Amino acid sequence: MNVVQLQNSIKEYAASIGIDKIGFTTAAPFLELKNRLRRQQELGYQSGFEESDIEKRTEPALLLDRAESILAIAIAYPSKMQNSPKGKKGERRGIFCRASWGIDYHHVLREKLQLLEQYISERVPDAKMRSMVDTGELSDRAVAQRAGIGWSAKNCAVITPEFGSYVYLGEMITNIPFEPDVPMEDQCGDCTLCLDACPTGALIQGGQLNAQRCIAFLTQTKKPIPEEFRAKIGNRIYGCDTCQTVCPKNKGMYNLHQSAFQPEPELAKPLLVPMLNLSNREFKETYGHVSGSWRGKNPIQRNAIIALAHFKDEASVPALSELIVKDPRPLIRGTAAWALGEIGSSEGLSAIENALMTEQDPDVRMEMEKVLETI
Incomplete structure (x- = not known):
């Protein structure tokens, strides 16, 4: 041959x-x-x-x-996604990007x-x-x-x-010298829809990305997300599809033929509040087989908290109030305090005041103090 x-x-x-x-x-x-x-x-x-x-x-x-x-x-x-579940008041949902x-x-x-x-x-x-x-x-x-x-x-x-x-x-x-195929010509033309739609301006120009501003990157980091980006994350739990969904070349591209990548609706669009207290084992058992789990549960839970703030979900205030007192992770306590401030209920603000009396972490204290000063 x-x-x-x-x-x-x-x-x-x-x-x-x-x-x-x-x-x-x-x-x-x-x-x-x-x-x-x-x-x-x-x-x-x-x-x-x-x-x-x-x-x-x-x-x-x-x-x-x-x-x-x-x-x-x-x-x-x-x-x-077929049979996509719908969130509603008191039962808000996040979303994993299509690549997960x-x-x-x-x-x-x-x-x-x-x-x-x-x-x-x-x-x-x-x-x-x-x-x-x-x-x-x-x-x-x-x-x-x-x-x-x-x-x-x-x-x-x-x-x-x-x-x-x-x-x-x-x-x-x-090491086999195969015959190379011919590259395709660029077919984007004058279209700039993806650049215009990027929520954080991460697409600097055609083909150049500032990953430090990209929501897909930010949702995977393990540090607190800078405040300027939190409101733009919306209910994204992992990744971002905006620059793909607005692209005219993707119109009508449903690609439903690969069975391995068919979404499980309850995992692809999960209820947010139940995600907040998943143990490492529960997280791995539930989400371990999807690519969005690769950074572990901490970033995902932080993003779920930001999503609850996006919805101003008052039903989540008791769960968030518990996190700022009982969760051992400063990342989660600080993000939960910020979220309670965004929701703005009197119950949540009282919880922050009480938690501040015993909080030792300087970054978490700063989040709490900022909320109380703003109010």
Whole structure:
């Protein structure tokens, strides 16, 4: 079997195991990306979650000996939830972003890439391969764009003609010299809807993101969220889809065909108050299989508190009042105090006054004092 035949058979096999798109590119350095990443670093726009070594992010040859090609894969995820539960007064709900619906995509894509590796090894026993999904050194989007999966859009996502930007990406570096696919032309045109709609102005310009202002990033941090962003988070428990939902290229892209990513409505749009007191074990048992659980329960519970403040949910005041006294975590006590201030009930303000008498943490005290001063 020559390389062209192998490449064609890989495409057929990929489709048979549920990979929605596959593309091929060279293992040449990503020079344009390297310049962009350096600029991001200089401006302090990085999230801190990505690989810090820019050389490793842009030089595939550093990651695999005699690297020749990179396979890029894309698997679509749904943008629409069937039987979506509705929140109501006294029973408010948060929402996980679409990329956290169903089974954690890292597991699904890694499994597909392992099957591809096995398929190739059976046909080319001396093939060398290295696969990665999201947390690897390479930029999934840069690889996908160069491999013809889609174009790199102004919202910093890769948009495919078939599935919009609702796709998970992964890649495999190999020493097999596959024929590279042709990159797609940018089809965003003059549209700036994603830039205009970004709640925090995190999209600086087309294709440039200040991750420090991005709600998707902020909901994953483990520190208190700066006050300027709290009201903009709304009822988002994890992630943000605004720059995707406003995109005209995503209109009508429902992508309901991948069973692994079908949302469980009660988990994708959970009731907020019951989330506040989940133990580590309960959180893991309930949410451990979704990608939004990767940072643990603390950020999720902090975000649930912010969501209750967004709704000005008076029914949650007893639960929040208990948190500011009994919860051992300053992050949770401080956020709960702020939320009680936003809700503004006399019961909540009395709870803050009482809690302040015994509160020792200076940051929590500051949150409480700020509420009482404002009132």
